[in-house]
Amino acid sequence: MPEGTMNQGIGASVRRKEDKKFITGKGRYTDDINRNGQLYAYFIRSDVAHANIKNINVNAAAKCEGVVAVYTGEDIAADGIGGPICGWTPTNRDGSAPKEPPHPLLAVGKVRYVGDHIAVVIAESLEAAQAASEKIVIDLDNLPAVVDPATAIGNTQIHDEMDDNVYFDWELGDETATADALGGADKVIELTVTNNRVIPNAIEPRAAVAEYDEIEDRYTLYTSSQNPHLTRLVMAAFMMQIPESKLHVVAPDVGGGFGSKIYIYPEEAVCTWAAKKLRKPVKWTADRTQAFLGDAHGRDHVNKVKLGLDKNNKIVGLRVDTIANLGAYLSAFSMVTPTYLHGTLLSGCYDIPAIYTNVKGVCTTTVNVDAYRGAGRPEATYLLERTMDYAARQIGMDPAEFRRINFIPKDAFPYQTAVALQYDIGDYEPALDKAMEMIDYANFGSRQAEAAKRGKYRGIGLSSYIEACGIAPSAVVGTLGARVGLYESAVVRVDPTGTISVFTGAHSHGQGHDTTFAQIVADKLGVPIDSIDIVHGDTDRIPFGMGTYGSRSLAVGGTAISKAVDKVIEKGKIIAAHMMEAAETDLEFKDGKFTVAGTDKEKSFGEIALSAYVPHNFPHDRLEPGLEETAFYDPLNFTYPAGTHICEVEIDPATGVVDIVDWAACDDFGNLINPMIVEGQVHGGIAQGVGQALLENAHYNEDGQLLTASYMDYCMPRADNLPSLKIDYTVTACTHNDLGVKGCGEAGAIASPPAVINAIVDALSVVGVTDMSMPATTEKIWRAINDATAKAAE
Amino acid sequence: MALVKMTVNGQAVEYDVPDNTLLVSFIRETLELTGTHVGCDTSQCGACVVHVDGQSVKACTMLAAQAAGSEITTIEGIANGDELHPMQKAFHENHGLQCGYCTPGMVMSAIELVEKNKGLTEQQIREGLEGNICRCTGYHNIVKSVQAAAQEMGG
Structure with a gap:
């Protein structure tokens, strides 16, 4: 590799390009964005689970100081605005279609959960909107x-x-x-x-800032989304019913998603609709309780x-x-x-x-x-x-x-399961062996005996998982009820001076795409990663994209980038052959240089880029000037990461407190682009799974009230709930994408809950406990121990 | 309205704000220092931690008027020009952040933790960060970052 690109390519733990803005407080999240003259939206939500709406009187609220408008479901319906839709509908076993009842943006006739949107107050300040909302009189007939x-x-x-x-x-x-x-x-x-x-709880609550440009007849929506193009498609075609080109969606820095920011929620749509009605920007930011009540x-x-x-x-x-x-x-x-x-x-x-x-x-x-x-x-x-x-x-x-x-068995791949999927490749025993070695499974018995001397119950639990990432191919998922394609797009634009912009439809909200994607390009083109910019999250700048979910960004989005880079290299070869008066078949490209086999002739990547834009000596009969290539990649199959996680716990029988004392994970994600980032993804996934297994639970009481609607009541994992984690890998490269990658974003969350519960059941087996539900809270464990002990004494 | 004067990141500021203005709103909206974040409304998540006279404080639990006369430092104020604070460097070097939303509060809490406690063990770091919630990292690399910064900072 040329100097300056050393240790920046595929397989290197390159420190993240995106970090600097975040560690200096310069990140730009949706709530950091303010537009001149903006108004503030406050949504009135149902405080009962199920009721017929008899009457909503907004007159007093509308007259409050600073209030610009109050809207209800009738106003939305009058403008023919639709609600969120379901993107994938499986067929019932009797061959019929599933039921898809409408979801009005603001309730019409009925409320159906605590938090259901009833009305919105839009005012000159959030305080005015909130104060006025208390003047709205809602007459409900409870069900x-x-x-x-x-x-x-x-x-x-x-x-x-x-x-x-x-x-x-x-x-x-x-x-x-x-x-x-x-x-x-x-x-x-x-x-x-x-x-x-459980409740996803991205730490950035959802937010939206919508504005309408009267001259262009065009909307711009800034929103905390994992997939701005999906938001544009659904909002334009199904909700607002406007031309897609008239809606510009920007998902700037997004503070975590975990799935909850895939969906198009009523708030974004109502703000966008109201921005045109009021000819002023409209801003909304959820508070945490709204996030608990309203996020999926x-x-x-x-x-x-x-x-x-x-x-x-x-x-x-x-x-x-x-x-x-x-x-x-x-x-x-x-x-x-x-x-x-x-x-x-x-x-x-x-x-x-x-x-x-x-x-x-x-x-x-x-x-x-x-x-x-x-x-x-x-x-x-x-x-x-x-x-x-x-x-x-x-x-x-x-x-x-x-x-x-x-x-x-290893030799059974490709393996056709009894439930439709065909696993292309895998080898599960080495991951199990390695994880067992990492945690010293063989000597668990002596650790357990030592713990028993201290009065603690020690247990060990395994979880061997497989996941399917990068949902695809579009033609297959279409026959199964998907209403979208599941490809990803990439544009690789080489500037005349050889710097590169990559436009990707995959959105980054913590996954480190700016670095991982740049590493792919740096590796293939032999250029430093600092000369590569990754652009995402803006529907005006990126041709199209399906966004980030299902651990698809690298396997699908990364492969699209790789394919676009290949096209750049192919075009470069034709230009280089022309410039060096050589046969194209003799051209080679390696380490940032086009060379002619068997000669010392060479042209740098930068020279070819310049020639593409200053095409004085250029194969005009074959090519158009410029050096920019687009690829849409639609995978042939899912990818199948797999592995084994092993959790070791110690339980204090006097209190029921569980201490996770060790964790070993051995995952097969195929080839790794940036092992540091991969490891971080696994850590985060494990923590979410541990949270579900030990602490987190969304609890509705019998009246449908969400009792866990704040961080006081919904227990998030903190630093002292988790141990240091041992992470290692085995590698079987994916057989059907160029990079041999599989995806790593969800594995930790998939593998970890059963590992924790199996370890707890193992620990408690000494008193005869055989099962434990999630979350295995201290109280639940304490009761299980006491009930089992009492039963044994009978 | 209250006339609030304080020093923020070394600069004197003076604004008339409603009496009930929270310190975090004053920082984010009045001063437009948006590096300090809001992640909850119950003073649990710690995304809004700033230093008030050298002490880490959740800026959502304090009125701007209560902080009058104080020296405030936010995430924007800890680097020395282009020279990052050792804690910022350590978070970058050890991949102590993913989405970046909890990071400012986490860094501000960690700085005070390390400055006030020498020879921190891993467990003490984990307990010391109890007031800051991160949903992305599983804390593993945050703890590593704080350990590395503590070395650098002579902790």
Whole structure:
């Protein structure tokens, strides 16, 4: 590599280019943006779970000082503005379409969850808007709340369009073959596994600043979004019903997403609509309680699992019946998350000949539930890895060994699962072995005995997971109900002086794309990463993009960049061949230089860039001037990261306090571009999973009130809830993208919850505890120990 | 209205603001120093931590008027020109940040923690950062950053 590019390419832990603005306080998040003359929106939300709206009187509020307008659902309806839509609709098992009741931006006729938007006050200051909102008189006729997904079906009807509260009833796999396999099994392990409801909690609350340019007849929306192009498409085509070109969406620095900023929420749309009505910019920023009440929640599944084993403890069949709580309204990925992102992962890392799953997506009077870091895959992994552990304990086999004998063997790839996916490549045993070595699994017994002397229960828990990243290809997902394509775009623009701008549809909100993507380009073109700018988050600057979710940015967006760079090199070769009067077939490009094989002729990348824009000596008969290439990459398959995480805990039986004393993770993400960033992604994912397993729970009471609507009540993991984490890798390169990469953003959150719970159950097995639900709070553990001890004494 | 005078990042400032103006709003909106962030409304997340007379304070729990006469330092004020503060350098070097939203508060809390406590153990750092929530990093690299900065700062 030329000097200046050393250690900046693929595989180097380059320190992040984007850091400086953040560590000096110069980041620019949506709430940091203010426009001249802006107004402030304050939304009035329902404080009851379910009610008919008899009357809304806004007269007093509208007369308050500083108030410019008060709008209700009727005003939105009068302008024909639509609500958020669902981006992927699976077909019911009887062949019918799922139910998609409308989601008005501001409630019409009914409120359906605590936090449902009823009206908006727009005023010259936030304080004026908030004060006026208290003058709005809302007359409601209360209806029963429906909170528990297990009893939602056939309960009080929530939408007119849906008499049984079931959005969809979906299946995957062979029901008869699975019934036969379970019928003929030596043992059938049965377990009910609940995946508790959690709240994403990006630390930056959502925000929007919308303005309307009367001269251009054009809107600009600054919004904390993971996917500005999706926001533009949905808002223009389905909500505002304006030409897409008339809406400019900017997602500037975004303070975390974790799925919750994929969706297009009522607030952004109402602010945009109002900006034109009032001919003034309109700003809205959520406070944390609004974020708890209104951002899409995650998980909330109840599963009944049956796992059949033969006499050698090999798995012969798996049946999973799931009820997924989708909340009061649908959002972009709420139907695909518990179906195609869940049912298809039920084979895990294991060779399971027969699988069947039925998923019912139910409506409750709670906020919508949608994709949250991992989206369906953590739910699948949790139920499978809990069941694997439970089964190992039932049959008296070491849980690592039980997993090992059931792994898909290395030579079985590509492996066709019983639930539609074809895994291209993987090798699960080395990751298991390495993780066991990292945590010294072999000597766990002596650590446990030593802990027992100190009066502590020590436990160890494994989780061998697989995930499917970079949802694709578009043609396949289209047949499964997706309403969008799942490619990514990239433009690589080389300037006359050889500097490079890369325009990507993948949005970065913590993932470090500015660095990782620049490393790909630096590596391929042999130029320093400081000469490369990564541009994202602006629909006027980037051709199109599907955004960032599902660990897709590198596998899909990175590959698109790689392909655009390849096109630049190909064009460069033609220019270089012309300039050096050589045959194109003799041209080589390496380390930033075009050379002619067998000669000492060479042209630098910079010289070719200059020639492309100052085309005096240029192959005009073959090429147009300029050096800018676009690629849209639509993958051939998902990618399949996999690995094993092992958690070791110590529990104080006197208090129920769990201490995570060690953590070893060995993941296979294919090739790594920036190992430092990858490791950071794994750390963050593990912390979110540990949060769900030990601390976090979105709790609605029976009246549908969210009792955990602040950081006082919803327990986020803090620094002292987590240990230092040991991270290592195995590598099987993805077979179907140029970079051999798989994605790493969600793995930690997928692998970690079962590892924690399995470790806790292992620790508590000394007193006879066999199961533990999430979150395994101190109180719950203390009670489990005391109940088990009391039972043993009887 | 209250006339509020204070020194912010070494500069004297003086503004008439409503009595109920929080220090964080004064910093973000009046002074337009938007590096100090708001992540919650219950003084839990720590994204708004600044130094008031050398002590780290959640700027959402203090009125601007209460801080009158104080010396305030925000994230914008800790570097010496282009020379980053050792804590800023350590966060960069150790990948102690991802989305960057909690980072200003985290850095400000960590500086006071290290300045006031010598020879911090990993556990003491973890406990010392209890008042700052990060959703991205799992804290692993934040702790590493603080350890590295403590070395540099003679802690």
